[in-house]
Amino acid sequence: MSKRLLSLALALALALTMGLSLSAGAEEEGRVINILLNAQAVDLNEDQIAGWLEEKTGFKVHYDYYANNEALTLAVANGTDADLVFMSAAMYQTLQPKGAAKDISTFLADQPTIVEKIHANGWKYDTDENGAIWGIPSVDDAVYTGGTVYRTDIFADYGFEEPDTVDEFYQLLKDIKEQTGLIPLTGNEAVQPVIASGFGISYNLVYDAETDSVQSYLRNPGMKEYLAFMHKLYEEELIDPEWPVNKGDNINEKISSSKAVMTMGYHWSTLNWVNALVETGDEDAYFKTIIPLKDANGKRHTTVSNSVSNVYIVPATANDEDVPYTLAMVASRLDDETYWMFNDGIEGTHYTKDEEGIPTPIMPIFGETMTYGDKFQIGRNQFVHPYSWMARVHKSQVQYDTFYDANSKAAKDGFEGSVLAFASFPAYSEYNAALTTLCNDYFMTIIAGTEDLESSWDDFVTEWEQSGGLELEQGATEWYHNNPDLVAAGQSSYSPYASVFGYEIN
Amino acid sequence: MAQAVKTKKTSITYGLSTGEKAFGIVNFVILAILGLLMLFPFVNLIAKSLSSNTAITTGQVTFWPVDFQTGTYRFVLKQGQFWNSFRISIVVTLCGTFGALIMSCITAYPLSKKWLWGRKFFALIFVFTMLFSGGMVPSYILMRALNFVNTIWVLIIPALLGVYNMILLKNFFEEIPEAVEESAQLDGAGSLRTLFSIVLPMSLPALATIGLFYAVGFWDNYMTGLLYITTPSLRPLQTYLYQLVTEATNISAETMTAEDMELASLNTEAIRAATIMLACVPIMCVYPFLQKYFVKGMRVGSVKG
Numbered sequence: 001m002s003k004r005l006l007s008l009a010l011a012l013a014l015a016l017t018m019g020l021s022l023s024a025g026a027e028e029e030g031r032v033i034n035i036l037l038n039a040q041a042v043d044l045n046e047d048q049i050a051g052w053l054e055e056k057t058g059f060k061v062h063y064d065y066y067a068n069n070e071a072l073t074l075a076v077a078n079g080t081d082a083d084l085v086f087m088s089a090a091m092y093q094t095l096q097p098k099g100a101a102k103d104i105s106t107f108l109a110d111q112p113t114i115v116e117k118i119h120a121n122g123w124k125y126d127t128d129e130n131g132a133i134w135g136i137p138s139v140d141d142a143v144y145t146g147g148t149v150y151r152t153d154i155f156a157d158y159g160f161e162e163p164d165t166v167d168e169f170y171q172l173l174k175d176i177k178e179q180t181g182l183i184p185l186t187g188n189e190a191v192q193p194v195i196a197s198g199f200g201i202s203y204n205l206v207y208d209a210e211t212d213s214v215q216s217y218l219r220n221p222g223m224k225e226y227l228a229f230m231h232k233l234y235e236e237e238l239i240d241p242e243w244p245v246n247k248g249d250n251i252n253e254k255i256s257s258s259k260a261v262m263t264m265g266y267h268w269s270t271l272n273w274v275n276a277l278v279e280t281g282d283e284d285a286y287f288k289t290i291i292p293l294k295d296a297n298g299k300r301h302t303t304v305s306n307s308v309s310n311v312y313i314v315p316a317t318a319n320d321e322d323v324p325y326t327l328a329m330v331a332s333r334l335d336d337e338t339y340w341m342f343n344d345g346i347e348g349t350h351y352t353k354d355e356e357g358i359p360t361p362i363m364p365i366f367g368e369t370m371t372y373g374d375k376f377q378i379g380r381n382q383f384v385h386p387y388s389w390m391a392r393v394h395k396s397q398v399q400y401d402t403f404y405d406a407n408s409k410a411a412k413d414g415f416e417g418s419v420l421a422f423a424s425f426p427a428y429s430e431y432n433a434a435l436t437t438l439c440n441d442y443f444m445t446i447i448a449g450t451e452d453l454e455s456s457w458d459d460f461v462t463e464w465e466q467s468g469g470l471e472l473e474q475g476a477t478e479w480y481h482n483n484p485d486l487v488a489a490g491q492s493s494y495s496p497y498a499s500v501f502g503y504e505i506n
Numbered sequence: 507m508a509q510a511v512k513t514k515k516t517s518i519t520y521g522l523s524t525g526e527k528a529f530g531i532v533n534f535v536i537l538a539i540l541g542l543l544m545l546f547p548f549v550n551l552i553a554k555s556l557s558s559n560t561a562i563t564t565g566q567v568t569f570w571p572v573d574f575q576t577g578t579y580r581f582v583l584k585q586g587q588f589w590n591s592f593r594i595s596i597v598v599t600l601c602g603t604f605g606a607l608i609m610s611c612i613t614a615y616p617l618s619k620k621w622l623w624g625r626k627f628f629a630l631i632f633v634f635t636m637l638f639s640g641g642m643v644p645s646y647i648l649m650r651a652l653n654f655v656n657t658i659w660v661l662i663i664p665a666l667l668g669v670y671n672m673i674l675l676k677n678f679f680e681e682i683p684e685a686v687e688e689s690a691q692l693d694g695a696g697s698l699r700t701l702f703s704i705v706l707p708m709s710l711p712a713l714a715t716i717g718l719f720y721a722v723g724f725w726d727n728y729m730t731g732l733l734y735i736t737t738p739s740l741r742p743l744q745t746y747l748y749q750l751v752t753e754a755t756n757i758s759a760e761t762m763t764a765e766d767m768e769l770a771s772l773n774t775e776a777i778r779a780a781t782i783m784l785a786c787v788p789i790m791c792v793y794p795f796l797q798k799y800f801v802k803g804m805r806v807g808s809v810k811g
Contacts, residue, residue: 036736039749043587043738064656064736067749071733074646249775253565276560 032060033329035312036075036082039065040375047372049342056341057332076100079317083326084378087135092311093429096134101313103132107323114327117334119382121489125308125422135311136330136379141386142306142417143497144410147291148194149265149402151258153284154180162290166198166229169293173238176261185239186260188246190440190447191217192230193264193303197292199226202301203418204436205476207487214419214476216469218439218461222295230447244448258282265289267393267403274398286398289406291413300413306490307421312378330378339381343373343388351391359391367395386497407497420476421490422483427475431468438467555579555779562773578776582784587738587746595725595743596788598661602724605662607717610672615701617672618679636669642733649734660734661742665724671716678712679705714799718792725789743785751778 037044044050044063054060064082066072069091076085076095087095095101105127108115114136115123122137155161158179163169176184191201199222208215217223233239240246240260252269254260256276265273270287277285292300312330314323332338344351344359350366351359361370374392394400420428442460445451461469480487522530549569554562558573566572582588616622617629640648645664646655654660682705690704706713731745741749 039752041750042585045738046586063738065738066736067732067745068752070642071736074643074733075736077643078646078650249565252563256560257564272559272563276563279560280564 030060031325032062033084033326034062034064034082036064036066036072036080036085037375038072038086038088039067040372042372044372044375048369049373049376053333053338053342053376056338057329059329059332061329076315080315082315083318083322084312084330085315087311087313089308089310090429090433092135092313093424096311096313097426099316101134102316102318102323103134104136104314104323104327105131105133107327108133110324111327111331113331113334114379117336117381117383118379121306121422121486121492122308122379124485124489125424126311135313137308138310138312138377138380139382140305140307140309141497142304142415142492144291144302144304144407144415146264146266146269146402146406147289147410148185148192148262149270149287149289150262152286152288153282154182154261162288163293165294166195169195169198169290170229170233170238173233174236177238180261182258183240183254183260185233185262186243186246186251186254187240187263188243188248188251189264190443191226193301194290194292195230196222196226197301198295199223199229200295200297200299200301201226202303202416203420204432204439205418205420205472207419207480214473214480216464216473218464218469224453224457227443227446227453230443231449231453234447235449244444258285262290265402267399267406270402271396271398287402289402289409291406291410294413300410302410302413302415304415304417306417306492333376333378334381336381336384339377339384340388342376343370343385344391345370345373357387358394359388360394361391363395366391417491419480419487419490422486423476423479423490425475425479427468427471428479431472435464435467435469435472438464551779551782554776555783557776559773559776562775578773578780579784582777582780587741588743588781588784590739591741591743591746594658594661594740598658598742599721599724599789602662602665603717603721606666606668606671606720606724607713609667610675610716611701611706611713613667614672614676614679615705618676632669632672646733655734656737656740658740661727661730661740662724664730665727668716668720668723671719675709675712675716678709682708711799714796718796721792722789747781747785750781 040063050061050063066075072085072087072091073095075082077100085100118137119139122139123133125139126135126137127133150160150162154176158175160172160175163172173184176182193202196202200220201217201222204217205214206217206220207213208219230239234241234243240254242250251260251263252273255263255265256273257280258277265287274285274287292302294300314326318326333342340347344361345366347353347359349362350370351361353359361367370391374389393403442451442456446453446456546569550567553567553569553571555578556571556574556576557567558575561567561572613632617625617632619625622628639645649655649660649664654663686708687700687704690700695703726744728742728744728748731742732748735741735745
């Protein structure tokens, strides 16, 4: 009797175990990883790339979207169900110190692909002094996004040449105005980077070796000279009279209707302008770039975007047991072959490669299919990205030419990386954006002449200092001295595009 | 009798002094100009939605389409997300309005009865919620605790009772002569029968007006969708529109959406304009049908006997 009972108990136990293991297997098979992403123009769940990824990697992923930063904060603060949450670098700096993220350092040890494929600068940014890693960073390459673009056809017709110095630039503006009657330069920038470079201005916070501190550009005597110069251009109508009130649409309109000759332009903006100009009769219309002007010492201050643009965090409320599975999915997306596939599609169908491995998209299928491919990135594969991204830059000859012209010219004199590119400290997240706005508003009143530079400058600097400027400088200096690795990372101007294009960065 | 009325009308028409006539004309002109000013942005949107990319980029479009094309509408109508959000908004507006009218009626009716015990106290509780709310974070916590986040219910249930609208309805109910209800009750009607067979049919103008308020409120509500909905298939139309507008202005170097959205001939501004137009159409269609009640309804609760 007791044997029977024992057998029965064993059989039951076996059945239960089998049942449990079967159900566990089924759960793993049908398991869905939830990603909370910022709002997108399309639903990535419906994109065919999502299907390709699921088929290739075996991971089923569902995307939900938060509409804005408030919604993100509410979701994270109240324990989101997501396995991964996308955050801009700014929101990461706000929410991570408040405990939004889970330390994934121990889990990453089992996923060497993730660590290897993402640039070391990103990990330096994401790792705190105790070795905790708070997310998967996406590191921007040092790309020179663009300078002042000009109409090559107008320059050729009148024999104008690209300027190198502030004096040459001033003369060029005068010549354009006198000889063509058009607006020489349109825009709405308080700090126009190409002109500001001529006065030694680059980032709003730079390291000063003399004082061994990080200082605001307000401390640079060149800033006053720049503002006086811009005001002079405005008064002499050498720049757009609507400069202080221009919006993006006005600038587009002026450039694409041949009312203005130059403006700040990027490889993604020149295509529409050329199309509009050609359609309305300017058949030879094309654009090239004037890179930042040389300052009094002959140095160009060409700024680049080589920082962390976004971070995927594992929310603090996520279960530890789920994290390995989530990170395995992340690793699968950083695999070289998979990364090529979801960014650029299939070779021969969506793109072709030249002998150096640079892809050219096959249009229109690339545009129709691969538009949102880059939205599936979770961290950037530092080895593949500089090549795969070229397909996007090469979607039209106009875009490609603008990108290549600007970057190859700028690379000759070198890029200037920001010492604070990877910065994260309380005063920075508290004051930097607000103080930049404060400065821009003031600069615009000087350019437009509604305030006198000499009589208002000291008061403005005092106002800036009292509004958090001093704390910002102090915080930046402390951060600079405490984070030599990150400072070096910011200054390194790491640009893979030099090797992609075959040009040298000096 | 008809003759008398006609005479009276005639005397009124001719009774206007020159000053009054001049005032009437000036009034008409000013209001017409103001009306047109309100209309201009709308006309500009229609013009842009029907113009070519080049015409919009070069700033040629004001109030009339340039290089007429309907590709933008075809593009918007082809978007699965648009139709999905449209469906959600229709369901939310229909269910929400119907539910809100029921909630308002069954709350306003008892509160309109002077004999209700604790009437002032209950009214005060409702008014209190009109003046003070919990705020965004407590509301979010509540919705999450109720498991409403990321469900269609969060778009409907929290907005089922607009206290302002309920008070308007209560005041309207109070204007209905008690004798009417008494006679119904003498014929054996209970409270519910009196409400549904006597009071509500007599309150159609008020119901139509606050129904319209509710419908517009549900249709135009984008904030609830922004805060509580992360699943794209549940996103209402106005939230979709908000995201479309904010994203189009934030085209990043990486996505280059402008060139990608098969925009050889389209323009993001045109797409925004077309989507806004299409989002306006359904709610605009409701107005003509409720017009006859509207003027009457506007006076709801304004005179108390």
